[in-house]
Amino acid sequence: MKNTLIVAAALVACCNWAAPLSAQSQSQSRPAASTPPTGITVPSAPEVAGEIPRLPDGHPNLQGLWHNDVGVEALRKAGLGDIHSPGTPLPFPYFPETDKIREYRELHDPYHDPEAHCHVPGVPRVIEQPSSIMPFRIIQDEKYVTILFEYVHDVRIIPEDGSAHPKHYWAWDGDSRGHWEGDTFVVDVANFNGRSWLDMDGNFVDENEHVVERFKMTGPNSIAYDATVEDPTVFTRPWTMHLNLRRNPAKDQIVYYDCHEGERDVEHYTRSEGNAASKHE
Amino acid sequence: MNKPTATMRLAWRLSLLSFALAYISGAATPAHPDYAPPRLSDGTPDFRGIWQARGTAYANIEGHPAENGLSASKSVVIDTPDGKIPYLPEARKQREQNFRDRATADPGANCFQAGVPRAVLLPTPFQIVQSPGNFAFVYTDNHSYRLVEPDALPHDDGIDFFMGDSRGHWEGDTLVVDVTDLGDQTWLDEAGNFHSDQLHVVERYRRLSADTMLYEARMEDPKTYAHPFTIRQMLYRDTRPGARITEDECLEGSDGRWHHLSPYDQKALLGHDYKAELAAESKALAAAAAKQ
Numbered sequence: 128m129k130n131t132l133i134v135a136a137a138l139v140a141c142c143n144w145a146a147p148l149s150a151q152s153q154s155q156s157r158p159a160a161s162t163p164p165t166g167i168t169v170p171s172a173p174e175v176a177g178e179i180p181r182l183p184d185g186h187p188n189l190q191g192l193w194h195n196d197v198g199v200e201a202l203r204k205a206g207l208g209d210i211h212s213p214g215t216p217l218p219f220p221y222f223p224e225t226d227k228i229r230e231y232r233e234l235h236d237p238y239h240d241p242e243a244h245c246h247v248p249g250v251p252r253v254i255e256q257p258s259s260i261m262p263f264r265i266i267q268d269e270k271y272v273t274i275l276f277e278y279v280h281d282v283r284i285i286p287e288d289g290s291a292h293p294k295h296y297w298a299w300d301g302d303s304r305g306h307w308e309g310d311t312f313v314v315d316v317a318n319f320n321g322r323s324w325l326d327m328d329g330n331f332v333d334e335n336e337h338v339v340e341r342f343k344m345t346g347p348n349s350i351a352y353d354a355t356v357e358d359p360t361v362f363t364r365p366w367t368m369h370l371n372l373r374r375n376p377a378k379d380q381i382v383y384y385d386c387h388e389g390e391r392d393v394e395h396y397t398r399s400e401g402n403a404a405s406k407h408e
Numbered sequence: 409m410n411k412p413t414a415t416m417r418l419a420w421r422l423s424l425l426s427f428a429l430a431y432i433s434g435a436a437t438p439a440h441p442d443y444a445p446p447r448l449s450d451g452t453p454d455f456r457g458i459w460q461a462r463g464t465a466y467a468n469i470e471g472h473p474a475e476n477g478l479s480a481s482k483s484v485v486i487d488t489p490d491g492k493i494p495y496l497p498e499a500r501k502q503r504e505q506n507f508r509d510r511a512t513a514d515p516g517a518n519c520f521q522a523g524v525p526r527a528v529l530l531p532t533p534f535q536i537v538q539s540p541g542n543f544a545f546v547y548t549d550n551h552s553y554r555l556v557e558p559d560a561l562p563h564d565d566g567i568d569f570f571m572g573d574s575r576g577h578w579e580g581d582t583l584v585v586d587v588t589d590l591g592d593q594t595w596l597d598e599a600g601n602f603h604s605d606q607l608h609v610v611e612r613y614r615r616l617s618a619d620t621m622l623y624e625a626r627m628e629d630p631k632t633y634a635h636p637f638t639i640r641q642m643l644y645r646d647t648r649p650g651a652r653i654t655e656d657e658c659l660e661g662s663d664g665r666w667h668h669l670s671p672y673d674q675k676a677l678l679g680h681d682y683k684a685e686l687a688a689e690s691k692a693l694a695a696a697a698a699k700q
Contacts, residue, residue, distance in 0.1 A: 224690065228690065228693070230693075232689070235692075245659065246657065247655075247657065266538070266544055267539060275555065280521070280551060280552055280553055280571075281551060282551055286652070290650055295672060297671055297672075298654070300655060320671070380555075380561070383569040383571060385520075385570055387518065387520070
């Protein structure tokens with residue numbers, strides 16, 4: 128497992144850097160009005176036989192190490208470094224003017240992907256793309272569900288005390304507040320800073336993004352994950368991303384991952400020697 | 409680890425004030441040798457909460473005078489006669505060089521994660537997340553975290569991590585964490601005190617009261633120190649209802665200097681006017697279309 132994760136880390140490191148380059152090379156062959164890529168479709172979650180494990184408070188026990196089950200193979204087939212938002216309904220329902228901005232970013236500005244600059248991915252991207260390759264760990268008590276991501280040591284501590292989102296707070300991961308609807312853990316996420324991309328293709332949200340995530344256990348070690356994203360200034364209507372999450376064996380561990388630009392300016396990033404200046408651990 | 413901004417300094421002073429008020433009002437109960445911490449359902453001591461070191465040992469664990477807006481600090485090294493780190497001669501020279509170069513040589517200037525024990529001493533809070541069989545420290549600074557895996561799982565030797573590799577067990581009501589694989593890329597404070605990749609830290613956490621926790625870290629590094637030494641720091645619980653860890657990112661800017669992004673300052677965070685950025689992109693797009 129350890130070795131696998133190291134390789135996986137290297138893989139993501141490589142594809143993070145490769146993404147802008149490959150997207151740039153596409154821009155030469157692809158006409159300006161490019162057809163949106165087709166995504167990796169994710170089937171709805173099968174109900175798996177077996178008892179859902181529970182905590183003393185009666186809620187499903189979400190703890191452990193999780194991956195989304197898109198997997199390395201599917202990503203490789205889709206083209207590493209050119210990952211088109213698995214589980215999302217592409218193309219996203221942009222307004223004409225916001226679609227132009229997406230297109231501009233994809234064709235001319237791919238190195239502005241915040242992930243390429245080591246920012247945390249935001250929601251739901253953090254569940255979608257890094258988690259295909261790098262796992263996340265959930266620790267849960269009666270007050271919080273905490274998600275610790277291997278990818279760029281991102282952390283979300285989600286209170287379930289019925290409290291409201293704060294005011295005057297803008298974050299990459301927004302602000303998450305959770306509650307239970309039966310056996311489904313529902314997380315309301317707001318307070319985004321408006322800079323996140325949804326993938327490497329320039330798909331984006333602004334500060335009006337609002338996400339409702341639903342973690343529904345469908346078996347002893349499986350979760351059907353849905354994230355409904357609305358952003359009235361970017362999209363004409365809400366859309367939902369669906370992924371299936373799979374719990375890893377208990378012995379598996381997070382292997383810490385870090386991301387540093389190691390850059391002096393953005394131009395280095397676009398030159399081949401810029402990669403040598405970058406440092407991934 | 410970070411040169412505090414004016415806002416951070418103000419926040420820190422306010423938090424010091426609130427600590428002081430809490431102390432005067434008697435909310436911070438004195439340590440009691442018989443204090444029994446609350447327990448989780450499996451009987452392990454409950455360490456959950458948001459904790460923070462008081463004082464300015466993060467600036468120099470060997471102590472420092474009042475300067476640059478910082479209050480003075482006594483050395484937190486408890487088991488050497490002069491409160492100094494027992495450096496080997498070569499390492500002492502390196503430490504002096506580090507001190508002279510600290511403005512640029514501090515790993516914090518590269519936005520590296522703080523490492524252990526520096527992360528615990530920082531002037532920003534951390535949250536202990538815990539459930540039966542699970543234990544994690546989540547630090548505000550640079551959104552670092554450490555999972556404390558049980559002793560039964562061996563260390564991941566052979567790879568270094570900024571925050572090391574932590575294994576823990578309980579000795580009575582004390583959590584003992586064995587930390588290795590820290591590498592040589594982190595410092596102990598802002599003053600250039602450092603370690604090699606041979607650093608081995610044994611941390612001890614013990615709750616003394618509802619709102620206080622005693623922290624000790626014994627550091628052994630035969631390449632750097634003549635003998636092991638121990639630091640001690642009191643940690644205080646944030647008792648405000650609804651207190652939360654907030655998002656912090658440390659990133660190297662295009663000028664090659666680190667900066668922390670505050671989630672409370674939308675203008676600084678966005679770096680530029682988002683709406684203006686969109687407008688500029690639309691304009692560039694139109695210009696590109698006109699060229700064709």
